[in-house]
Amino acid sequence: xGRLGWVAGISIxxxxxxxxxxxxxxxVLNEIRSLLPPGWKPKSSPVVGRLYSLMVGGxxxxxxxHRYHLLYSDAQRVARTMSLKEALxxxxxxxxxxxxxxxxxxxxxxxxxxxxxxxxxVLPGRSYSGKTTLVAALVRAGATYYSDEHAVLDSKGRVxxxxxxxxxxxxxxxxxxxxxxxxxxxxxxxxPVRVGMVIMCEYRDGARWRPRLLSPGRAVLALLAHTVxxxxxxxxxxxxxxxxxxxxxxxxxxxxxxxxxADSILSLCG
Amino acid sequence: MIVPRxxxxxxxxxxxxxxxxxxxxxxxxxxxxxPTAALIWRHCNGRTTVSEMAALLEEELGIPADEGLVWxxxxxxxxxxxxxxxxxxxxxxxxxxxxxxxxxLALGLAGGVLLPxxxxxxxxxxxxxxxxxxxxxxxxxxxxxxxxxxxxTFCIGTC
Numbered sequence: 028x029g030r031l032g033w034v035a036g037i038s039i040x041x042x043x044x045x046x047x048x049x050x051x052x053x054x055v056l057n058e059i060r061s062l063l064p065p066g067w068k069p070k071s072s073p074v075v076g077r078l079y080s081l082m083v084g085g086x087x088x089x090x091x092x093h094r095y096h097l098l099y100s101d102a103q104r105v106a107r108t109m110s111l112k113e114a115l116x117x118x119x120x121x122x123x124x125x126x127x128x129x130x131x132x133x134x135x136x137x138x139x140x141x142x143x144x145x146x147x148x149v150l151p152g153r154s155y156s157g158k159t160t161l162v163a164a165l166v167r168a169g170a171t172y173y174s175d176e177h178a179v180l181d182s183k184g185r186v187x188x189x190x191x192x193x194x195x196x197x198x199x200x201x202x203x204x205x206x207x208x209x210x211x212x213x214x215x216x217x218x219p220v221r222v223g224m225v226i227m228c229e230y231r232d233g234a235r236w237r238p239r240l241l242s243p244g245r246a247v248l249a250l251l252a253h254t255v256x257x258x259x260x261x262x263x264x265x266x267x268x269x270x271x272x273x274x275x276x277x278x279x280x281x282x283x284x285x286x287x288x289a290d291s292i293l294s295l296c297g
Numbered sequence: 298m299i300v301p302r303x304x305x306x307x308x309x310x311x312x313x314x315x316x317x318x319x320x321x322x323x324x325x326x327x328x329x330x331x332p333t334a335a336l337i338w339r340h341c342n343g344r345t346t347v348s349e350m351a352a353l354l355e356e357e358l359g360i361p362a363d364e365g366l367v368w369x370x371x372x373x374x375x376x377x378x379x380x381x382x383x384x385x386x387x388x389x390x391x392x393x394x395x396x397x398x399x400x401x402l403a404l405g406l407a408g409g410v411l412l413p414x415x416x417x418x419x420x421x422x423x424x425x426x427x428x429x430x431x432x433x434x435x436x437x438x439x440x441x442x443x444x445x446x447x448x449x450t451f452c453i454g455t456c
Contacts, residue, residue: 098438106438117438120428128423137426154429155442155456196431244316244329248418251327257420261320261327265311269318 031082038070039063042179043131046122047075052083055111062119064126065189077101077125079118083111100125116203127177127255133187134267135255138178140186141170142216143296146223147186149178149275151253157230157285159193161292163211164285168293171216172208177255178222184270185219222271224296225250227279228288234281236291243269246277301371302381303341319379325420328377333358334413337370341380347371360411361402365393370413377415432456 035056036049041064048059059081078101084094096114098106098121106117127135138151139162148170152158159175166172174189181187193211194203208215226238227249241249247268251257254264278295282288309320317335319328330338336357340350351362360366368386375383386392393401398412429442432454436447444456 108435108437110435110437113435113438116428120439124423124427127426153426153442155431242316242329242331243313244318244331245416247311247313247318248327248329248416252418252421253426254421255423255426257327258325258422261322261325261420262309265309265318265320265327269311269313 031080033080038073038075039067040070041067041122042126042129042133044077044126044129045070045072045075046125047073047078048081048118049078050081050083055081055083055115058115059118062115062122064123065191076129079121081114081118083114084109085111123176124255128259129256130179132181134180134260134264136178136180136250137176137253137255139175140173140178140189141165142173142220143170143223143293145220146296147173147178147220148292148296149186149222149225149271151178151225151227151250152229153253155196157282159195160230160285161228161282161288163193163195163206164289165292166208166211166213167286168289169213170293171214172211173216173220180222180267180271181219182267182270183221184267184274185221187219188216190215222275225271225275225277226292226295227277228282230283230285231281232283234283236280236282236288238278238280238295241277241279243272243277246272246275249277249279298346299384299387300343300346301341301374301384302343303338303374304379304381308379319377320420321378324378326377327418327420328379329416330374330379331410331414331416333360333366333411334370334373334415337367337413338374338379341371341374358411363398363402365390366398366402366413369393369398373413373415377417379415429456 033049035053038047080099082097084096086093095107096111098114108114138149139158141148162175175193177189179187179189192205192207250268257264307323311318315332317330347367350367351364354360355362371384430436430439430452436452437450441447441452442456445452445454
């Protein structure tokens with residue numbers, strides 16, 4: 028693979044990890060830069076912990092061919108597609124997951140996060156559980172945006188912003204629609220904040236909002252189920268989550284439509 | 298005389314105020330022991346008998362001393378692989394349902410929280426947190442979400 032004609036690349040540092048990205052078409056690097064984790068910094072060293080290689084395909088009129096776009100994570104091919112957008116989406120997802128799993132000094136929980144009255148509200152949830160929709164509703168109701176994807180926790184149990192644009196899944200078969208928090212009339216946070224509340228809620232059509240307070244032990248388990256490095260660094264994960272639940276109230280409930288829930292959630296904060 | 302012993306090898310243990318969190322490094326399972334289960338587990342030291350554990354439940358948690366309750370806890374702890382050896386309930390100690398235990402101990406419905414409980418989850422693999430393709434979406438570059446299968450580059454199913 029090293030002989031495949033890579034013409035451009037970048038090395039970056041993010042959350043204590045070094046990542047390299049190389050491409051055969053330099054023009055695509057600008058678009059890649061917009062997909063990188065928040066707070067990334069360029070690095071000069073070509074020695075990296077993880078190398079992504081994007082072979083941009085497309086039409087080759089000389090040979091009447093249309094080549095696939097290929098994405099590799101180190102030596103493993105992870106995507107083969109005719110759509111460059113899809114390949115870039117996969118690249119973004121791969122980098123996000125790598126950083127979330129391997130970050131130093133941070134524990135990533137798959138969750139949306141907003142801040143209200145100086146305290147963070149963490150909303151853990153899997154993909155397609157409605158996190159982004161709920162985060163957007165809370166931002167429109169006046170909460171400050173921190174993330175629709177990851178709660179980034181430090182050893183003191185505070186949450187740091189991971190403020191990429193919100194990513195709404197739209198029509199079936201279409202890609203995500205990106206939306207800045209400012210477009211929702213909201214502000215984006217910049218400082219670490221202690222967690223005041225965690226709400227385990229998954230959208231279910233017609234569900235009634237009945238928040239049930241979890242014991243600290245069950246709260247840690249509920250959070251661990253959404254913690255990206257749970258298996259790789261269980262000791263760090265448990266220690267951080269224990270700090271979080273020592274100060275935060277953790278509720279569990281199904282929920283209905285996000286716009287109706289936003290006020291109920293914010294009123295729980297008092 | 299049965300004197301259970303707790304397992305420590307391959308476990309990460311975090312004490313909370315009155316609950317205990319245990320992470321099993323071999324099975325990647327995490328367990329939360331409620332106060333009753335935690336108390337019994339802590340006394341699985343190879344010296345404390347079941348009847349002594351029952352007496353401790355009354356002394357420390359105010360729960361009527363009942364060996365059936367202790368056995369219920371030991372069976373739950375054994376199933377969670379938190380004991381060095383699984384213990385077998387003696388023939389003379391019948392199994393009781395949760396309702397029967399509550400009635401026998403005159404704890405009432407609210408007393409359910411005092412019955413020993415071990416809540417467990419399987420720690421997720423990191424990849425399960427990545428973006429996934431939903432039903433009808435292309436799975437050419439993203440795996441399908443749980444519940445769907447990738448057929449001819451599209452996710453079908455109920456994910």
